[in-house]
């Protein structure tokens with residue numbers, strides 16, 4: 001019958017003069033308009049014609065009348081037909097296969113039903129513009145250097161361990177450039193593209209420096225290195241790498257403070273002792289306040305990984321507090337009376353030719369790298385890293401670093417801007433491994449001047465003071481640029497800090513005035529070398545992405561977003577025999593929770609069985625309320641596709657990750673997804689930074705990122721190191737200018753064909769055409785979302801959170817991602833809702849199926865009960881809603897929290913929610 005009808009409507013064999021009036025009513029049963037253009041628009045409610053044809057509103061169930069009215073003389077109809085197209089805004093033409101075609105197709109092939117039917121999924125979608133590509137030359141980086149780790153001047157066990165346990169032999173560019181500089185104990189700022197091996201570039205020299213300390217340190221020797229990272233996942237990942245790196249050096253102990261675990265167990269870890277601490281800033285800071293055993297008096301190295309993120313996540317106070325704590329603890333250690341007492345009783349072998357005493361001094365003789373010297377001194381090395389830099393990072397560098405080196409590995413820039421050696425600041429310049437720098441020479445010189453331990457201690461404090469002149473409070477950092485050459489300071493008998501610093505200042509000034517004339521110009525040049533290179537990198541604001549990632553964007557009308565997402569998942573993870581792994585970035589945690597459950601339920605059918613009863617009930621209810629239903633809904637048609645069970649093999653694993661998940665769950669998800677052969681991780685930006693999941697071959701940005709920087713880091717989850725990958729940015733037709741915004745940052749994307757993306761659904765929904773399959777899947781999504789009150793509430797929350805998020809895009813992207821251009825009705829469809837939450841709330845009022853169950857709480861008394869038990873306190877209307885709102889806003893606010901419970905007592909209710 002379908003085919004027959006198709007012939008009738010589409011066939012060009014229809015005699016030219018034959019009009020609709022000549023046909024029998026039966027033949028036109030599903031044809032709303034005679035065929036003039038080769039396409040027929042069959043519709044139950046010809047909304048688009050209302051203005052054109054001046055129709056009244058009585059269209060429902062009157063297809064014949066409509067046909068008669070539409071069937072105007074030929075010329076007029078052809079004009080109407082083109083108008084129809086304009087009105088439905090489907091002007092896009094993708095290889096002759098756009099959404100209008102899909103829409104027409106489904107109308108022609110649908111089952112005959114009374115009143116005719118049109119899929120609302122393909123109706124009234126805005127056109128998909130075809131964006132031309134601008135000539136953008138992306139910045140690229142050479143990832144590998146051809147040099148091996150064995151070329152470095154490091155312990156052979158380190159090299160062997162890299163080869164045997166990590167399967168790493170050849171160095172990556174950033175490693176080749178950064179490792180020698182870090183081993184020299186220099187402060188370093190590293191910018192290198194995502195997945196380029198930055199973690200190893202600092203972890204390897206740090207372990208190398210620590211293992212060289214003699215006598216060997218043990219876990220009780222204090223925290224020598226502090227590594228601060230923005231997320232728990234990154235903390236775990238970094239910790240795991242350190243565990244692998246210390247394998248040959250069993251006396252070195254890394255430790256993890258990542259949040260989410262019990263504070264008590266972390267305190268125990270700290271009490272037991274560790275040498276390298278990895279943690280999130282919130283958590284480290286919390287322990288600084290509440291755990292006495294956390295002491296940084298021996299910390300010689302501070303690493304801030306993803307430095308820009310640490311600062312823009314509002315962690316700057318925590319970071320500042322950690323820097324201050326390190327400086328304070330080290331300063332206090334200089335006055336350790338016990339250390340002084342100990343030293344007076346230890347014989348100096350040089351003085352009296354006595355036997356070697358196993359104190360620190362004698363151990364120093366054996367160190368190999370200058371980094372080791374830093375660990376043994378009161379100095380601190382600071383390392384900042386990120387794939388993207390911001391002004392805040394520049395400020396932080398100015399505050400925390402002394403004589404820094406800037407390493408930027410992007411081609412064209414490829415600089416090592418050394419503030420102590422301006423001549424090296426040339427594109428492509430590479431410092432030779434082990435090449436001494438002026439700072440190194442300076443250190444050696446200082447060393448010879450160290451007359452005794454006390455003067456060394458004095459000198460170190462002096463250096464500490466110079467290094468940014470400490471922090472005045474936890475929030476504000478005061479930078480002091482003076483770089484007075486280190487001198488053997490005179491002993492100060494005074495116990496007062498103030499007196500001590502006064503003496504030091506006088507010495508500095510004296511020395512400074514002598515050196516000023518000769519060194520002033522050179523000093524100025526040194527400072528500028530680093531600053532200029534960094535400033536130009538920030539100002540140019542050009543971003544580098546791995547060339548191994550194929551970047552595309554896809555313009556998808558709002559209503560088709562959800563089915564397109566399902567199609568991409570099916571195509572990538574199900575139809576792909578090798579088994580694909582993809583990460584989908586969404587805007588809010590409510591979206592993440594809802595979408596992952598919804599898609600898992602519909603595609604794998606895992607929860608469908610549980611909800612079968614509900615579905616039937618609601619279906620029955622729906623059919624009863626048919627008259628109330630929007631006749632443009634897909635539900636009638638979709639009823640035929642209410643298959644049970646899974647649409648895809650259940651092996652498809654869905655994971656979700658966001659900052660407000662319970663810690664254990666979060667870690668479990670992260671670990672499982674890393675191990676999974678195929679699967680989808682739906683997440684917020686919490687997974688955008690640093691995390692290194694093997695075999696992720698597709699990154700889908702379902703919601704546009706808040707900045708070009710976020711775009712870079714999201715995309716960076718694929719195509720890491722030697723791997724290749726693909727990244728798709730899904731945009732609405734109103735968002736296409738965002739591509740131009742990215743192009744300004746030298747990011748080049750190609751437009752991909754969105755209509756063919758839906759084809760993958762044909763393999764999972766038993767349907768003859770792509771549109772039918774899309775409608776079937778959408779119908780199942782909607783049926784699930786409407787199956788009970790919980791689902792609806794979750795859908796509504798996700799929808800609302802997204803709308804809220806959308807209107808909060810930062811100013812520089814807001815013009816491209818304009819909330820005023822959103823069609824909220826269409827957006828509902830993208831959340832598998834048949835109405836906006838506001839309209840839904842209205843409907844829910846009258847639908848007993850969807851109404852809230854009355855609370856059975858003992859303290860809640862309802863009107864009926866109150867009649868029975870007069871005088872019992874009633875719950876104030878709205879008080880519960882307020883609480884829920886507060887909870888939900890806190891939920892969003894805690895996206896990147898430390899995972900700690902506040903110290904104060906927390907109401908039980910919140911704990912329940914987290915579960």
Ligand SMILES: Nc1ncnc2c1ncn2[C@@H]1O[C@H](COP(=O)(O)OP(=O)(O)OP(=O)(O)O)[C@@H](O)[C@H]1O
Nearest residue numbers: 170171172194195196197198199200387690692721
């Ligand atoms: N020399 C090497 N050879 C091959 N692979 C390497 C090498 N060094 C590191 N890798 C691998 O490269 C991947 C990415 O490394 P890493 O996570 O350190 O990148 P990154 O630059 O820190 O990325 P992001 O900026 O996203 O944090 C890891 O899987 C790591 O094991």
